[in-house]
Amino acid sequence: MKALYVFVAAALTSFSHPLIAQTPTKPAWPEACGEIRARVPVDLDATQHTALPPETGSARIFFIFDYGSAPAWSYPFLRVGIDGQWAGGLAKNSWFATSVEPGERHLCVAAKEYVVGLSHLKVEAGKTYYYQIRALTNGAFLFYIGPDLVDSDEANYLIESYPQTTPHPKK
Numbered sequence: 574m575k576a577l578y579v580f581v582a583a584a585l586t587s588f589s590h591p592l593i594a595q596t597p598t599k600p601a602w603p604e605a606c607g608e609i610r611a612r613v614p615v616d617l618d619a620t621q622h623t624a625l626p627p628e629t630g631s632a633r634i635f636f637i638f639d640y641g642s643a644p645a646w647s648y649p650f651l652r653v654g655i656d657g658q659w660a661g662g663l664a665k666n667s668w669f670a671t672s673v674e675p676g677e678r679h680l681c682v683a684a685k686e687y688v689v690g691l692s693h694l695k696v697e698a699g700k701t702y703y704y705q706i707r708a709l710t711n712g713a714f715l716f717y718i719g720p721d722l723v724d725s726d727e728a729n730y731l732i733e734s735y736p737q738t739t740p741h742p743k744k
Contacts, residue, residue, distance in 0.1 A: 602686075605679035605693075606652075607659030609686055613652045614741030615662040615669075621737035624670070624701070624729055631672045632696040635703045636682075636720070637731045638663035649688075649708060651718065654681035662738055663706065668731065669738045682706050682720050690718040703728030 602609045627633035636653050651663040656679055661669040675698045682690040694702060705723040 603681055603689055603691055604657055605691055606654040606681035606683055606689065607657065611652075611659055613659045613662035615664065615738040616741050617664060617667060617736040618739050619736040621739075622733045624725075624732050627699060627701055628672050630698050631674055632698060633670055633672055633701045634678075634680075634694075634696075635668060635670045635701070635728055635732065636661065636663060636706060637668040637703065637723075637728060637735065638666065638706045638708075639731055639735075640665045640708055649684035649718075651706060651708075652681075652683045653706075654683065655679070661740065664738060666735045667738045668735050680704070680720055682718050684708065684718055688718055690720050692720045692722075694722075701725070705731070 607613075624635060625633070634655070638651055653660050653663060653669075655671070655673060660671045663669065673696055675696050678694050678696050680692045680694060690706070692704070696702070703723050703725055704720040705728065706718055706720050708718045
């Protein structure tokens, strides 16, 4: 019997079966995101509730994190990246806006290093775009975040309701 075990073990180590030989791999970190471990500190400004228009020659993108009424301990902090650079961060029920140059833009929303939402957008100068980010959990684990393009009426309602995040000043 011992010889049979040795034979099977030797056969398995020399035989390349797809189910045995493969080791799970983690997907590559998306190029649309910023540095995987970078921090994006922000402050909340409850006095800002205005959707300003884009600057001349650029477009404006608003990101709104609509997490609803989940308990404060259960929500993640999100980092938002554009074309490989972190553009800002979002706390529960907050928003921020950034100006971008016209062209194809690749967007990333990341909660820690394990949940990422991606999108791309053809940006035109003079236009404003609104992305609503909703996080879905099963009560304990975040399993989906998605940046979804939304109507300006819905976006403006949320912007009026939520505080703005601003970059935290470096000391």
